[in-house]
Amino acid sequence: MSGDPGTTGGPGAAGRRDRLLAAAARIRAAAPLRPDEALTDPDPDTGERWDRRQVLAHVAEMLPYWAEQAERVAAGDQVAFGRVSSNPERIGAIERDRHQDPARLLGRVDEGVGVVLALLERLDDDALARSGRHQTLGEMTVAAIVDRFLVAHLEEHAEQLEAGGRRRG
16 A cells, blocks of 8 residues: 555554554553543533543544544445534443443454554555545545544544543532
């Protein structure tokens, strides 16, 4: 697979893979150190604050979701893709899964990383150049979908878990 120099974080597929693996390792290292009662810093857009299990539940769900969305756009199976943070299925999955054991959630995160890595191996330059339309962000290439919703998104959640938590009450 040839590189995609137009994206951030390194030369194409290798840069994406390295960033994804580094972010996953950061999550795996930070999650056990974060107390259950610690909340993340407020999201800059929504003010929302999550506990460790909510972050892990979201990451475990979002990796396969966005990988599937990118793959469908790459295959030409759909033009419209994605969702917004208020999506009921997204919210429901976080609420449902936040009650799972953190070790189980980390296992699901690892599985999701595997799904994304397999996707990256399958995507060639033509697939990465295909585009779809997100309901709020507009036209995006598969490369941009992977970079934003998988790689950078995972990095954001690693930062979230690494940041000093605040205790409730």
